[in-house]
Amino acid sequence: MVERLAITTAMREDPSGLRLFRVGRLSRLLAQELGWSDPDAEALEVAARLHDIGKISVADDIVSSRRPLMADEVQSMRGHCHAGADLLRQTELENARLAIDVAAYHHEAWDGSGYPHGIGGTAIPLAARIVAIADAFAEMTAGRPHEPRLGAEEALAQLQKGAGSLHDPLLVPQFVAMVRRLVASVDDLDGYLAEAADRSPFMQVHRQLAQRLAEPGH
Ligand SMILES: [Fe+2]
Numbered sequence: 308m309v310e311r312l313a314i315t316t317a318m319r320e321d322p323s324g325l326r327l328f329r330v331g332r333l334s335r336l337l338a339q340e341l342g343w344s345d346p347d348a349e350a351l352e353v354a355a356r357l358h359d360i361g362k363i364s365v366a367d368d369i370v371s372s373r374r375p376l377m378a379d380e381v382q383s384m385r386g387h388c389h390a391g392a393d394l395l396r397q398t399e400l401e402n403a404r405l406a407i408d409v410a411a412y413h414h415e416a417w418d419g420s421g422y423p424h425g426i427g428g429t430a431i432p433l434a435a436r437i438v439a440i441a442d443a444f445a446e447m448t449a450g451r452p453h454e455p456r457l458g459a460e461e462a463l464a465q466l467q468k469g470a471g472s473l474h475d476p477l478l479v480p481q482f483v484a485m486v487r488r489l490v491a492s493v494d495d496l497d498g499y500l501a502e503a504a505d506r507s508p509f510m511q512v513h514r515q516l517a518q519r520l521a522e523p524g525h
Contacts (some may be wrong), residue, residue, distance in 0.1 A: 324513035333441035361391025
């Protein structure tokens with residue numbers, strides 16, 4: 308139920324669902340790289356897919372905006388961290404703690420310049436530091452509004468530039484190593500992730516919901 312809500316919320320920005328899938332899968336792969344157990348890494352994949360669930364509280368025209376946001380709209384957008392954590396706190400989700408941490412802290416920065424709390428370093432829960440890296444990579448390789456879509460190596464270079472300011476400087480090299488190994492073994496990273504998405508129950512739910520929302524009456 309919670310995941311369906313997250314999928315519906317994300318459809319405004321990510322109609323195919325692929326970006327959300329990639330954030331989840333890349334978070335899981337980084338967690339595995341760090342030595343997390345498979346069940347823990349899998350739980351993080353689910354938590355990562357819920358990271359922006361609080362955007363349900365943000366108006367359509369702000370979430371879908373292709374223009375720079377006004378100051379009050381930025382505030383409203385930033386409210387999605389608290390909103391998501393509050394919503395997840397009220398669920399009886401398995402591994403709720405992980406999902407709450409990710410929703411609350413995925414926009415914090417290593418140097419304390421992020422939001423909403425402005426905390427930095429290891430005060431940011433590890434799960435949120437992992438998802439922030441996966442999210443940034445997924446966003447750069449999907450292409451942001453007004454910005455070109457980057458290839459994997461270019462996106463990794465950007466992450467490396469942000470190591471120690473935006474991102475955890477110990478996690479970035481692990482992510483870079485993991486992605487490079489993956490690219491070497493599968494050749495086409497986008498194709499590999501798209502195929503994994505296609506086989507996933509997550510995408511089946513996404514397709515069902517997208518179909519239902521496209522039916523007349525919605
Ligand atoms: Fe977010």
